[in-house]
Amino acid sequence: xxxxxxxxxxxHRAKLRRDHAQPAAPGxxxxxxxxxxxxxxxxxxxxxxxxxxxxxxxxxxxxxxxLPQGDISFADAVTSYEMGEPAPIEASRDPAATLGPPDWExxxxxxxxxxxxxxGALTLQFTDNALIDVAGPDLFVFEVGPDVEPSAxxxxxxxxxxxxxxAISGGRAEIDIAPHIEEGASFRFVRLTDDGExxxxxxxxxxIDAVAAIGAAERVVFDGAILFDVDxxxxxxxxxxxxxxxxxxxxxxxxxxxxxxHSDSQGPAEYNAALSRERAASVRxxxxxxxxxxxxxxxxxxxxxxxxxxxNATEAGRAQNRRVEIIVRAAAGSEPEDADAEGE
Numbered sequence: 001x002x003x004x005x006x007x008x009x010x011x012h013r014a015k016l017r018r019d020h021a022q023p024a025a026p027g028x029x030x031x032x033x034x035x036x037x038x039x040x041x042x043x044x045x046x047x048x049x050x051x052x053x054x055x056x057x058x059x060x061x062x063x064x065x066x067l068p069q070g071d072i073s074f075a076d077a078v079t080s081y082e083m084g085e086p087a088p089i090e091a092s093r094d095p096a097a098t099l100g101p102p103d104w105e106x107x108x109x110x111x112x113x114x115x116x117x118x119x120g121a122l123t124l125q126f127t128d129n130a131l132i133d134v135a136g137p138d139l140f141v142f143e144v145g146p147d148v149e150p151s152a153x154x155x156x157x158x159x160x161x162x163x164x165x166x167a168i169s170g171g172r173a174e175i176d177i178a179p180h181i182e183e184g185a186s187f188r189f190v191r192l193t194d195d196g197e198x199x200x201x202x203x204x205x206x207x208i209d210a211v212a213a214i215g216a217a218e219r220v221v222f223d224g225a226i227l228f229d230v231d232x233x234x235x236x237x238x239x240x241x242x243x244x245x246x247x248x249x250x251x252x253x254x255x256x257x258x259x260x261x262h263s264d265s266q267g268p269a270e271y272n273a274a275l276s277r278e279r280a281a282s283v284r285x286x287x288x289x290x291x292x293x294x295x296x297x298x299x300x301x302x303x304x305x306x307x308x309x310x311x312n313a314t315e316a317g318r319a320q321n322r323r324v325e326i327i328v329r330a331a332a333g334s335e336p337e338d339a340d341a342e343g344e
Contacts, residue, residue: 076127225322262321
């Protein structure tokens with residue numbers, strides 16, 4: 001941020017701060033706690049019950065960005081922040097300032113952004129949504145100041161394997177991920193790395209206010225223990241109640257679904273992949289029998305142990321990894337109904 005200028009008042013972020021001041025690695029305790037909170041909330045009231053509201057946001061440079069999913073589009077957890085050198089002023093070192101919708105106004109609100117520092121990096125996570133490919137740009141970085149300072153972007157499904165998708169710079173703050181990914185893929189992490197070239201002033205490096213998935217889908221997580229017995233793909237009686245409530249929340253929404261089965265790393269990988277797909281297929285079959293979802297396009301994917309959200313070295317971590325995720329996206333961008341697990 002070399003000479004930032006005010007861009008007018010903005011609505012304060014709906015998810016402001018969320019107690020994410022301390023970054024957490026993908027397998028650390030905070031992530032299982034967040035996932036457990038999502039699961040608990042889901043059983044009480046399915047997360048997909050509310051239809052997202054398309055919203056227009058100030059892009060910080062006199063323009064506007066329309067996000068079809070509204071506030072759910074924004075990254076809402078910090079995974080890591082590696083501050084570069086030279087470092088920014090103290091007020092702009094809190095990575096949690098990037099969570100939720102943009103809210104920077106002027107130099108007086110420098111605590112509402114995080115500056116990467118020269119060569120610094122920031123990794124954010126989408127917990128209640130997923131980054132997907134749609135027509136046109138898919139990812140938008142709200143970077144403040146007169147110019148978009150160069151930063152490389154990478155995305156990941158699991159926080160471990162990364163795909164470089166390009167860079168933002170100059171007047172370009174959006175990225176189209178389509179050339180870099182397989183069709184139907186979804187991602188939970190985004191990493192921004194300052195190019196380390198322009199290190200002047202009190203805010204060296206890119207100045208990030210928010211990061212949004214233009215191509216966003218809702219992500220709803222079910223605990224595997226709620227849905228299935230050990231080594232079984234048959235739904236438990238309690239699972240039907242939770243899934244019925246989820247389906248009812250989708251009534252009158254024009255959406256398509258993808259059901260993804262996930263496992264821990266215990267046992268052969270091939271077995272885990274097959275079982276996770278069978279479980280996803282069981283959920284699909286149940287949803288196709290519900291009035292609210294019987295006509296929807298519902299794809300299935302057996303992920304197995306490939307995309308953990310917690311450490312498989314502990315029982316608590318393995319329990320978090322045994323789950324079913326349902327990706328909810330606009331029907332116009334739905335995947336083929338018989339999308340297979342392998343190769344996605």
